[in-house]
Amino acid sequence: MSPPTDRRLVALDDEVPEVDPSAWIAPGAHVVGGVRLGREVGIYYGAVLRAEVATITVGDESNIQDNCVVHAGLEHSVVIGSRVTVGHAAVIHGCTVEDEVLVGMGATLLNGCVIGTGSVIGAGALVPQGAVVPPGSLVVGTPARVVRPLTEDERSAIRAGAEHYVDLLPRHRRATAGTGEGETGDQQDPHA
Template identity: 40%
Template sequence: MSCYAIDGIAPVVDPTAFVHETASLIGDVIVGPGCYVGPFASLRGDFGRIIVGEASNVQDNAVMHAFPGADAVLEPHSHIGHAAVLHGCRVGSFAMVGIGSIVLDGAVIGAGALVGAGSLVTSGFRIGERMLAHGSPAREVRELGADELAWKENGVATYRALAERSIASLRVVRPLAEPEPGRRRMPTGADTARPLGERRRRG
């Protein structure tokens, strides 16, 4: 990982967390146990503190930052989608911020909530526990069902397992010139996780 101290304050990464080598951690960043921080994620603790709670994931190209004196906080088991931007906000345990969403200063995403992909959560807006919210600006739509909550929890577990797999086996290699005969698939088959829409269609 690219890890930088500023003003004498260095990031903290638990030994059981995985932070990709292309991710950037600056200053007052604390990454807890079992976390996954994906390629090209940027966690900038050069103004406020960035906290990534236990077993949370911050996926590829996501950004976390905060104004001076403020914090950006992921409570344990948070799930942050690809290219999401979080600025000075708080995300509750088992909440999910969907792909490409923006969550602004002072916003609070309640435990177990889901922010739909591409949404804008405006400054100071609060999303209740286990609520679905989406849109620009985001608004609460309804309470999540048991199957949706289970789907989100499985996603958190899948990324925690990815952190473990990455620590154990991710290596820099030269690419092969062509696929080898009988090329293996990843051990994460379709039974590991499916898109929520597909789960709904299958009932």
């Protein structure tokens, strides 16, 4: 088997990334080991998703923005739901992020925490290990704390933000076509 020209997907022994054909992975991003990307997922420039000791699952229509780190911890898989936006330079480590959540830029989520559906984690927040955020919460600070419930307009804005990133996928796919990177996951062989 000839080596792939695209090194975005990396198999670790038997742990091979599974990428839906409609997903897009930017040049310079890396998806390593037991990672599963759903429909119309966008993995943006410089992001790293690394799963060598537990799995990472990213649900449909979610986006992991530039320079994020998503890492499965020992005994802590990462589950990111559908229509989730993970803002630039956020760190997601061994935790669960339910559907329709916005994780702000530079936020850090630690092992075992659970972010409830329809919540916002503010930019720069640090969600401690094992914390449970109720659905529909606004969370800020270091350490992070729930400050109030979100309004329905704010929850709608989370959905609109995720839809915006799905709408951007064709532009990025066209811009990176023919570079050997930025193609869909089904075009690459991570074992080669």
